[in-house]
Amino acid sequence: MDIRKVNEDFAVTGQIAPVQVAEIAGAGFKSIVCNRPDTEDGAVPHDAVEEAAREAGLEFRFLPVVSGAITEENVRDMAAILEDLPRPVLAYCRSGARCLNLYGLVQEMKG
Template sequence: MEIRQIDQDFAVAGQIGAEHVQAIADAGFRSVVCNRPDSEEGAVPHDQVEAAVRAAGLEFRFIPVVSGAVTQDDVSDMAAALAALPKPVLAYCRTGGRCTNLYGLVQQTAG
């Protein structure tokens, strides 16, 4: 698992599984956001990751975003989650790229 720090409160990663959650908690993250739809080939069902995240005492949000088709609702949902979740937040998708792009759109909207 490779974590890429975007800023002080937000980082991204590619697909994670329940086996990665303890390392995420140990790294100091307090929340995890899944931006990968369960229907994508190779996706780990978000409920499996969510169960591990919650068992580790972290917060979890499922905001599935279709690759290459980010909607305004996706941006609004992510902005609301980032405003509400304890920081720092780790978001994941297939490679981390979608999460990075979505975060950039949230920042543009907020700015």
């Protein structure tokens, strides 16, 4: 698992598995956001990760975003999620790039 820290409050990574959630909690993260649709090839169903997150005492949100097709609604929804969740937050998708792009768009929107 390659966790890339953006700042004190936010980091991204590629696809995670339920067995990795304890390590994520141990690293100090308080929340996990899944930006990968369950229908994407190779995706781990988000509900399995969500269950592990809740068992580890972490908050979890599912905001599926289609790769290469981030919408204004996705950006608004992610902004609201980030306002609501305890930090630091770890967001994941296939590689982490989509989460990073989405976060950048949230920052631009807040401008």
